[in-house]
Amino acid sequence: MLDIRPMLTAATGVLTSPLMPDDYRAMMNPLWSRQRLSGRVEAVVPETPDASTVVIRPGRGWRRHLAGQHVGVGVDIEGVWHWRTFSLSSPPGRPDGLVTITVKAAPGGFVSEHVVRRLRPGGIVRLSRPAGGFVLPDDLPTRLLFVTAGSGITPVMSMLRGFALAGDLPDVFLAHVAPNGPQVIFGGELRRMAARFPGLRLHEHHTRPVPGRRAKRLTMADLSAVCPDLPDRMAWVCGPRGLLDDAEAYWRAAGIADRLRTERFQPVARPSAGPGGRVRFVRSGRETAAGAGTPLLAVGEEADVAMPSGCRMGVCRTCLARLAGGRVRDLRTGEVHGDPGDLIQTCVSTAVGDVDIDL
Ligand SMILES: Cc1cc2nc3c(=O)[nH]c(=O)nc-3n(C[C@H](O)[C@H](O)[C@H](O)COP(=O)(O)OP(=O)(O)OC[C@H]3O[C@@H](n4cnc5c(N)ncnc54)[C@H](O)[C@@H]3O)c2cc1C
Ligand code: FES
Structure with missing residues (x-):
């Protein structure tokens, strides 16, 4: 049968110009837009x-x-x-x-x-579309370890809920860090899950069980004491910078770094030395001084330049901009790089001397 939908779409486009059919769809209901x-x-x-x-x-x-x-x-x-x-x-x-x-x-x-x-x-x-590699492999290991803190529980919760939905939870050790019981995100659901599925062992580490006392963080020694078969488990760790740094150092020292997956919510930033420079946003006609430690994204926003951005930590690449001149430092690695025409991530790049950006 002849499919007349493309012709109708084209005709609608002509009749409704300059707005496109998708603009009308989005005006009627933003959820109908195919483009946004x-x-x-x-x-x-x-x-x-x-x-x-x-x-x-x-x-x-x-x-x-x-x-x-x-x-x-x-x-x-x-x-x-x-x-x-x-x-x-x-x-x-x-x-x-x-x-x-x-x-x-x-x-x-x-x-x-x-x-x-x-x-x-x-x-x-x-x-945006879902993305990221902090996921379970197709071939699921027999024993899993999740270590999470604060909102770091969110990606792991998606995994646990997926298991629960399928009615089949493998051997999982979950160590979760929060200030106290009531501040455990999904606390009630996690405790109910642990009671329902014998495969799930939940260890809650409360850093401030008594208000006013000094915080008691989870050390890697604490973790291996409560989970003695840690080296045999495939591990996923998500939480604040300190926990991630400790975990990466521990797994590396134990020679099992290949058994560790991490998700960072904040970028790894190295201190930037040097004087920074002047930054010129060529198309916007703006120019401003930038310190060596200030990401170009923040420099542009401060100067009222329309800067594209997303995660602001080097993950999504929404902030890509073309370098028109000068060199930049990658805040995550400390590497200095850049030739005219290169695309740079402005959220994790700082100026090394004078820089021109094609924005
Ligand atoms: C892959 C990925 C997944 C993420 N998933 C989640 C999630 O599931 N739930 C969630 O709540 N957040 C998550 N985040 C963090 C989130 O994207 C934001 O960074 C966070 O919500 C802070 O944004 P803001 O605009 O409120 O802070 P901003 O106004 O951008 O920053 C204000 C202050 O908060 C500090 N700050 C920035 N990020 C954090 C942070 N993550 N924790 C503590 N302080 C911070 C900054 O240093 C700054 O001082 C995720 C980030 C990434 C990269
Ligand atoms: S804003 Fe996401 S990579 Fe820069």
Whole structure:
């Protein structure tokens, strides 16, 4: 049978020019757009005083995620879309088609505070496609270890919920770090899961069980004491910088670094030395001074240049810009690089001398 849909689409395009059919679809319902992936907030569920789960109905173009992956989320704050990256906390293939992210308000955090305190059901968020390699392998190891702290539980929760949905949880040791019991994100659900599935052993490490006392962090010695078969387990670790640095050093020293997978929510930054330089944003006609430790993304935003950005930590590559002159330092590795025409990630690049950016 003759498919007349492409002709109708083309005809609609001509008749409705200069707006394209997709613009009309998006105006009627942002979730219908084929070009701009969006989602509708169905609910915002408090998890702890500082963290909430946002339940989202993704629109057209959403692709099922793998447990452990993250997604770029654009949030409209006073008419400007701000993008951040969040791990999906829902299992892949939830029967109702909904997905969730769980956000912890970072102290003074611009987007996370907004999401936790002010986002409401009915709101529209923009979405990127799920991405990331912090996932389970097809050939599942017989024994798994998850070590998480704070909001670092989110990608692991997606994995655990996936197992629970399938009704089959393998041998899992989960060590989770939080200030105290009530501040464990998903605390109730995790404890119920551990009671239901004999394969799941949950170890909660509370850093401040008594308010006012000095914090007691989880050391790698504590971890190997509670989980003696740690070296035999395939491990996934997600949490703040200190925990990740400790874990990487421990697994490396034990000669088992290949059994460790990590997910960082904050970039590894090396201190930058040197004077910085002048940064010229060629197309915007702006010029400003930049310190050696300030990412070019922040330099441009400060100078009122429209800077594309997403995760702001070297993960999503939304901030790519073309270098028109000068050299930059990669904050993660300390490497100095750059030839005219190179694409650089402005969120993790700083100026080494004078720099021209094609923005
Ligand atoms: C792959 C990936 C997955 C992520 N998944 C989650 C998730 O599931 N849940 C979640 O809550 N966050 C997650 N994040 C972190 C999230 O993207 C934001 O960085 C975080 O919400 C802070 O953004 P903000 O706009 O509120 O803070 P900003 O306004 O950008 O920063 C304000 C202050 O907060 C500090 N800060 C920045 N990031 C963090 C952080 N992660 N923790 C503590 N302080 C911080 C900054 O140093 C700064 O001082 C993830 C990040 C990545 C890269
Ligand atoms: S904003 Fe994500 S890589 Fe730079």
